[in-house]
Amino acid sequence: MPKIASGEKIQLIAEGEITGEDSLYSERTGKRKFGTSTYKVYGALAGLQEEEEAVKPYLLVWLHGMDNGIELGHLTTIQKRLRHRVIFVVPMCPQTHKGTQFNWGCAFRTRDDKKQLGFVHGKLHEGYLMALTSKISDLAYEFDAERVLVMGYSMGGFGAFQLGGFAPDAFDVVMSVAGYGLGTLEPEDAMYGAPQPASSEIFEEFLTGIASELSRVPIVLAVHAQKDSMSSFRDVKAIIKSCKETQAKRGVLHTAELLEVEDRWADSDRNRKKRRISGHHYFNFSLLDESSEDFLWSKLRKYLSQAPLRLELRPLHIARVGEEPRVGFKCPRCNGPRYIGPDEFSTKAKNLHYRYK
Incomplete structure (x- = not known):
């Protein structure tokens, strides 16, 4: 396991890339490739005592928004707020790739992104979601992570919902800040100007598919402002409601909560004076400033102390059994492979062979 230097606030310890060569096989289209997705891995130990530095870390995946990145100082602040050793994975x-754009696992043709509606016209790309969640699971195994969290802001919040719904057993926490879903309930003459009823139908499919699977994640948090005019509060509220309803049906005692940002904080981020007022700028209030302690982090630490441990299925590799391409998984319980064909690939299929960590 890579070592982290004691006393360092944050340190780059690994980097790599995920390519479409290992994408999920599709009988209809062949291998569905995607453009290169790079990632970096940082270790953060700021503010911890020597004995706290030795505990199993949290592995936290940060998904960027359209501004492409996060400052290392912000990661350090998040680690301090968690009051725990953290391994950050920042893809x-x-x-x-060949005229296809991505909003994380949502793929769409460039021509379909008019008015930035790729999240309406696009579809989830299983190949990329598979490759990214496999890498996350491998890193969690390598670092012997106690908890695995995925978080993101705006487009990153959209991505957090995607990853959590695609591989819910791989995560302890899914947190979407100012995020959104696939499709939208917003009227055609408001906000996005998305076509209706088609956009609502897409969103309802998202609810019954990806969003309902989020109920399997022990902790699902959404941070959002009603005043937000760039990502829909209405849609995120529906996602959390769907998650709660599915939890109730399944009889699981998990946490799904919408933390509402008051209007007065919706444009509180510094250095935003020259930008138009949109209600979409509450990154600092929610995640970094002193206000974030009571608003978010104290709640999350409490939920983490009470949440059940996740299920984990560690990806092995893409393999071939005979002539048919298969997705291979390695069971940490028996150390043997469980092969899943392309038509079987689903959370239910994966859960036939798992272990409690």
């Missing part, structure tokens, strides 16, 4: 969205 970059896949590059455009």
